[in-house]
Amino acid sequence: xxxxxxxxxxxxxxxxxxxxxxxxxxxxxxxxxxxxxxxxxxxxxxxxxxxxxxxxxxxxxxxxxxxxxxxxxxxxxxxxxxxxxxxxxxxxxxxxxxxxxxxxxxxxxxxxxxxxxxxxxxxxxxxxxxxxxxxxxxxxxxxxxxxxxxxxxxxxxxxxxxxxxxxxxxxxxxxxxxxxxxxxxxxxxxxxxxxxxxxxxxxxxxxxxxxxxxxxxxxxxxxxxxxxxxxxxxxxxxxxxxxxxxxxxxxxxxxxxxxxxxxxxxxxxxxxxxxxxxxxxxxxxxxxxxxxxxxxxxxxxxxxxxxxxxxxxxxx
Amino acid sequence: xxxxxxxxxxxxxxxxxxxxxxxxxxxxxxxxxxxxxxxxxxxxxxxxxxxxxxxxxxxxxxxxxxxxxxxxxxxxxxxxxxxxxxxxxxxxxxxxxxxxxxxxxxxxxx
Numbered sequence: 027x028x029x030x031x032x033x034x035x036x037x038x039x040x041x042x043x044x045x046x047x048x049x050x051x052x053x054x055x056x057x058x059x060x061x062x063x064x065x066x067x068x069x070x071x072x073x074x075x076x077x078x079x080x081x082x083x084x085x086x087x088x089x090x091x092x093x094x095x096x097x098x099x100x101x102x103x104x105x106x107x108x109x110x111x112x113x114x115x116x117x118x119x120x121x122x123x124x125x126x127x128x129x130x131x132x133x134x135x136x137x138x139x140x141x142x143x144x145x146x147x148x149x150x151x152x153x154x155x156x157x158x159x160x161x162x163x164x165x166x167x168x169x170x171x172x173x174x175x176x177x178x179x180x181x182x183x184x185x186x187x188x189x190x191x192x193x194x195x196x197x198x199x200x201x202x203x204x205x206x207x208x209x210x211x212x213x214x215x216x217x218x219x220x221x222x223x224x225x226x227x228x229x230x231x232x233x234x235x236x237x238x239x240x241x242x243x244x245x246x247x248x249x250x251x252x253x254x255x256x257x258x259x260x261x262x263x264x265x266x267x268x269x270x271x272x273x274x275x276x277x278x279x280x281x282x283x284x285x286x287x288x289x290x291x292x293x294x295x296x297x298x299x300x301x302x303x304x305x306x307x308x309x310x311x312x313x314x315x316x317x318x319x320x321x322x323x324x325x326x327x328x329x330x331x332x333x334x335x336x337x338x339x340x341x342x
Numbered sequence: 343x344x345x346x347x348x349x350x351x352x353x354x355x356x357x358x359x360x361x362x363x364x365x366x367x368x369x370x371x372x373x374x375x376x377x378x379x380x381x382x383x384x385x386x387x388x389x390x391x392x393x394x395x396x397x398x399x400x401x402x403x404x405x406x407x408x409x410x411x412x413x414x415x416x417x418x419x420x421x422x423x424x425x426x427x428x429x430x431x432x433x434x435x436x437x438x439x440x441x442x443x444x445x446x447x448x449x450x451x452x
Contacts, residue, residue, distance in 0.1 A: 048399075055374070055375070059374070083391055084391050085391070085392030
């Protein structure tokens, strides 16, 4: 019957060469046994619908063919836990590398939003390649019958503490990452900062003092290091002793930088026109006050984060 | 998930665990695929055909069964029976099964 022949041709299509003939012969024999049984019971030949029901009871050709094959899984349950973890690390590292490589061009492009969108697509692109590479590597391990024991060897003495109190919300870490990247972009843009203000009916210009140039590179280094730590935390999803110490060092460095900024002789420079104005003292006081308050708040935030890290370190 | 859905899922898992023991036990006598399914069904063990026939092939590949094509009622059929390794493996599995059954009965009674 054509329906049976079609079914068998579909099944063997999904089998290996050496399985095709023997599985086809056996399934044909089983189908004929079932037909024979049915025809004996009803004392008449099976109709088309009954043959169809018999084939449906055997299952979809792909499903039954896959049950005959040894490779039931792309990644077997034995390898899956370590594969999943390897994938998380690989994707995270890929994102870090792509982001760090693209960072200079994003910051210098002058089109931060457009460059950031391009970065997202570059990360997705690289992540897909990374995903495929890890999957192929694990698939080959199975194909070559290499044992998974190597991956599961461990020494209880060297296990890290996975205290739930040390878990980090990935949402928070992601937000932190975006904030630092935007701040880094803003900071590098700030150096060319020139602000026009409307003062006593005139448009006047305020510039940052030259003292800011001296701390440009240290701030960039601290921010870039903070981005790397944040991405690493995002991948791990928890605090580690190493990342806590590194984060604390970065926070202390940030406090030092804030203190250095506080000690600047001038934060901004004004043009002559403002300085000669009778209300200049009031403007200067207002600007100095807002800078002082902002810097003190910033220093306190970094100190609070450092204290928080020290408390977390005690739990490890 | 309802209690009935939980039950159906767990019942399948439970049966999957004892499937090999049932097939090996039934194949102490010679059977072809369809007759094996019928004999298991008569004993109250319904096994999905898409699972049973590939399983027999796998057990044969592992050396637990032997098979031969023979003609019966004018048609060629593949007959399966336990191999020597299959017999000793089945005996060990039956011992394990009895121990598990005994332990489980005690746990269930508590």
